[in-house]
Amino acid sequence: MSRYFLRRLLLVIPVLIGVSVFTFILFYIVPGDPVLIMVGERASPETVARLRAELGLDQPLPIQYLNWIGKAVRGDLGRSFITGRSIAESIQARFPVTVRLSLYSMLFAIVLGIPAGIWAATHKGTWIDGVIRNVSLLGVCTPVIFQGLAMQYIFGVWLRWLPVSGLNDGSWRDFLMPAFVLGTGIAAYQARLVRAVMLEVLGEDFIRTARAKGLSERLVVYRHALRNALIPIVTTLGGSLSSLLVGSALTETIFALPGIGSYTLDAVFARDLPVIMAMFVFQAVVFAAANLLIDAAYALIDPRVRYE
Amino acid sequence: MLGLTERSRVSVRRLGLALSLVAALVLAAAPAALAQTPKYGGVWYGSIANDPPTLDPAYAVTGVDGSLVALLYDGLVGFDTEGRVIPNLAKSWEISEDGRTYTFYLVDNAYFHNGDHFTAADVKYSFERVLHPATLSPRTWVLDRIAGAKEFMAGEADEVTGIRIIDDYTIEITLEQPFAPFLTMLGMPAAHIVNRRVIESYADPRTEYAFNPVGTGPFMLARYNPGDRIIFAANERYHQGRPYLDGIQYRIINDAATRIAEFEAGNLHATALTTDALIRFQRDPRYRDYILTTNDLTLYFIGLNATRPPFDDYRVRQAVSWAVDRELLAETVVQYTRIPAQGPIPPGLDGYRPDLVGYGYDPAKARQLLAEAGYPNGLTFEVHIANADVNVQLFEPIQLMMAEAGIHMEIVLRDLPSILQDTTRNALDAFYASWLADYPDAENFLYPLFHSDNFGAGGNRTSFSHPEVDRLIELAQAETDRDRRIQLYHQIEDLILEQAPRVFLFYGQSWVAIRPEVRGYELYRIFNANKMTKVWLDQ
Numbered sequence A: 001m002s003r004y005f006l007r008r009l010l011l012v013i014p015v016l017i018g019v020s021v022f023t024f025i026l027f028y029i030v031p032g033d034p035v036l037i038m039v040g041e042r043a044s045p046e047t048v049a050r051l052r053a054e055l056g057l058d059q060p061l062p063i064q065y066l067n068w069i070g071k072a073v074r075g076d077l078g079r080s081f082i083t084g085r086s087i088a089e090s091i092q093a094r095f096p097v098t099v100r101l102s103l104y105s106m107l108f109a110i111v112l113g114i115p116a117g118i119w120a121a122t123h124k125g126t127w128i129d130g131v132i133r134n135v136s137l138l139g140v141c142t143p144v145i146f147q148g149l150a151m152q153y154i155f156g157v158w159l160r161w162l163p164v165s166g167l168n169d170g171s172w173r174d175f176l177m178p179a180f181v182l183g184t185g186i187a188a189y190q191a192r193l194v195r196a197v198m199l200e201v202l203g204e205d206f207i208r209t210a211r212a213k214g215l216s217e218r219l220v221v222y223r224h225a226l227r228n229a230l231i232p233i234v235t236t237l238g239g240s241l242s243s244l245l246v247g248s249a250l251t252e253t254i255f256a257l258p259g260i261g262s263y264t265l266d267a268v269f270a271r272d273l274p275v276i277m278a279m280f281v282f283q284a285v286v287f288a289a290a291n292l293l294i295d296a297a298y299a300l301i302d303p304r305v306r307y308e
Numbered sequence B: 001m002l003g004l005t006e007r008s009r010v011s012v013r014r015l016g017l018a019l020s021l022v023a024a025l026v027l028a029a030a031p032a033a034l035a036q037t038p039k040y041g042g043v044w045y046g047s048i049a050n051d052p053p054t055l056d057p058a059y060a061v062t063g064v065d066g067s068l069v070a071l072l073y074d075g076l077v078g079f080d081t082e083g084r085v086i087p088n089l090a091k092s093w094e095i096s097e098d099g100r101t102y103t104f105y106l107v108d109n110a111y112f113h114n115g116d117h118f119t120a121a122d123v124k125y126s127f128e129r130v131l132h133p134a135t136l137s138p139r140t141w142v143l144d145r146i147a148g149a150k151e152f153m154a155g156e157a158d159e160v161t162g163i164r165i166i167d168d169y170t171i172e173i174t175l176e177q178p179f180a181p182f183l184t185m186l187g188m189p190a191a192h193i194v195n196r197r198v199i200e201s202y203a204d205p206r207t208e209y210a211f212n213p214v215g216t217g218p219f220m221l222a223r224y225n226p227g228d229r230i231i232f233a234a235n236e237r238y239h240q241g242r243p244y245l246d247g248i249q250y251r252i253i254n255d256a257a258t259r260i261a262e263f264e265a266g267n268l269h270a271t272a273l274t275t276d277a278l279i280r281f282q283r284d285p286r287y288r289d290y291i292l293t294t295n296d297l298t299l300y301f302i303g304l305n306a307t308r309p310p311f312d313d314y315r316v317r318q319a320v321s322w323a324v325d326r327e328l329l330a331e332t333v334v335q336y337t338r339i340p341a342q343g344p345i346p347p348g349l350d351g352y353r354p355d356l357v358g359y360g361y362d363p364a365k366a367r368q369l370l371a372e373a374g375y376p377n378g379l380t381f382e383v384h385i386a387n388a389d390v391n392v393q394l395f396e397p398i399q400l401m402m403a404e405a406g407i408h409m410e411i412v413l414r415d416l417p418s419i420l421q422d423t424t425r426n427a428l429d430a431f432y433a434s435w436l437a438d439y440p441d442a443e444n445f446l447y448p449l450f451h452s453d454n455f456g457a458g459g460n461r462t463s464f465s466h467p468e469v470d471r472l473i474e475l476a477q478a479e480t481d482r483d484r485r486i487q488l489y490h491q492i493e494d495l496i497l498e499q500a501p502r503v504f505l506f507y508g509q510s511w512v513a514i515r516p517e518v519r520g521y522e523l524y525r526i527f528n529a530n531k532m533t534k535v536w537l538d539q
Helices: A002-031 A036-040 A047-056 A063-072 A088-124 A127-141 A142-157 A174-200 A207-213 A217-245 A248-256 A260-269 A273-301 B008-015 B022-027 B065-074 B119-129 B148-155 B196-199 B256-264 B275-282 B314-320 B324-329 B363-372 B388-406 B416-424 B443-450 B467-477 B482-499
Strands: B043-048 B075-081 B086-088 B090-095 B100-108 B165-166 B170-174 B219-225 B230-232 B248-250 B270-272 B290-306 B338-340 B379-386 B407-414 B430-436 B502-515
Touching: A002 A063, A002 A273, A036 A047, A036 A260, A036 B416, A063 A273, A088 A127, A088 A174, A088 A217, A088 A248, A088 A260, A127 A174, A142 A174, A142 A248, A142 B256, A174 A217, A174 A248, A207 A217, A217 A273, A248 A260, A260 A273, B043 B065, B043 B148, B065 B219, B065 B230, B086 B090, B100 B119, B119 B148, B119 B165, B119 B170, B148 B388, B165 B416, B219 B248, B256 B270, B275 B290, B275 B502, B290 B314, B314 B363, B314 B379, B314 B482, B314 B502, B324 B338, B324 B388, B324 B502, B379 B388, B379 B416, B407 B416, B416 B430, B430 B443, B443 B467, B443 B482, B467 B482
Parallel strands: B043 B248, B379 B407, B379 B430
Antiparallel strands: B075 B086, B090 B100, B100 B170, B165 B170, B219 B230, B230 B248, B270 B502, B290 B430, B290 B502, B338 B502
């Protein structure tokens, strides 16, 4: 099995190379010249040309790419064109914010979504099921902007229970609202999924056997049914976690949190090539790592996987 | 500078810095304020829309970094709320008869944040640094009219001969030719004074000095958390006297709605207002007496490509100018935040004429002009606009207005940097953009936009070329007599209106709400004029 994971790890490398090449090409296809953006209006052509040379943008494209990848494999992600700050330092400062936001959001997603889904499944056809299905539909459809702003006004402006935005004292209070907004979006989707999967599992033969054996309904549902429903649930949760970890740019913007989502978005607008390259490859790494973790989780949940 | 009619996220940054003159409104509503003596103390909580790309005056090109440079550094001169030049590091000055030589008498009580005493040598160093080829400053145009600058920039001289140190507190600057806006341009961020010892202590100042500013300004940088906030502390030794505030904290808040929510939660002392927030606040008894406004020096226009049909014919340009009902738009879609523009010179600058009559809405006249120019069946063209809600809301009605005149205007949504790049290649028929004053002189709305020296990134993005316009602009730049210069500005404006290189739509109007305990806060017309030295908190 460890050979399997080793193979998976090695396969990540061509993926990262592919992502970096694709990003690089995309950057040059999309209009927008970082040098012109940096110098603003009325800069002399000499200044523009010299700045371009200083940033290495006058070299042929393959050379530029090779320079970048040569440094990147040694861990040198370079500096922002615009601010000159080390990208690695910026990631170090900002990624923890995104990680915290992601984990708190997952907490909401799991705590709200999974029990709701199980409840809806075990009370299928009743009013509980109806309420859960409709509320979750609402959750899926409500845009983050609206939910975020509404919460900011209710809890931040009128009740003054929570900060409106920003990283203030760095405590959980700064993350509560944005995590809730993100988490409920995921929870809504999870609830519906969990319900569907549970219903399917609960219809299986082995469940009838368990009930026939005289096991309590609680044990049937939580010990036997849920365990088998976990694979698809963990898959989607893992997918959600991956998406969160690459930075929820919109939520970070609305709640003014200095995470990597807003960092990447700002770089795209400013055509800050080194940051864009670094962040897109970083996202690919995070995705790959998250997927590997999920696969490891399968091995824990499903003994059949272990013996492959 | 080219203003950004980009998504609200970017245009907001200009709003976020607008400072106004109409403190009269506030004073009228709060008469108690007049009788009070200012109190020292307190921290100002404000916001900026983006991280500053730099805090080094030689590279500051955006509104955000310009406003922060104003806190950290000083120039020889500054600006008052209206945009008139006032003394700063230069306490007085003389200009020679021929308008070429400026003698500045400097203050002797200014100190850099590291304790170094400010002298004339610092002025020479700072200006030469901007002009030095190795610095790669994009703002050489602010100082390149100084005699000897061109040779220095080309590496042919090792000093700028036009900058002469007379003694520690007297410096003489001679220009190649008389250039009337020079004094005003000295208030720009690029002409702010830096410290040689500090900058030369870095191996690569362009990247290493950028966020370690040392100036003579009223505030010093205390802490900067990128993406989060930037914090300033008062400079106790400021040469004009310690600011009343102990410090300033600017949160970095990109989203306008979030910023207004923070203001309402009591976490910000001031906020720029969007149109809907303005309407809400005007009805709210808690806020309505605390709203300031000013016209900001922004011009909104449709640029028409003069190098190819259909807009190479001035009659077609005139026709399009007659096909927009600016008044109606200013009363509805862009109510409050825009005022109709008659010509390129905005209110508040010498040369502005309140009674100027430009183009109104006359579809019949437009049709007639089109017929004369060879388009009897109407005209079709594309206008490229930045993809923002406010722009779409503005251009859909304009499309209908144009249709009345037989003009089929297609709207293409893009992002602003790529639109601007296309204009340098003359690849577009028409585009929508804005121009924000770099310095408060009408010349900044005429020379960059309409002189044939400035095609492309110089500002003249429609490649408009008219020898008489060029000649009059050059005359105005050299004219040292203020009244005669205003006359020339009027002549240029009239000629430009006749030639119609752009459809002038609006000037900008900014609105800012402040908290009741704020005193001494005024809106300044020019983006980098507010040094926050007059503001105090009554708490």
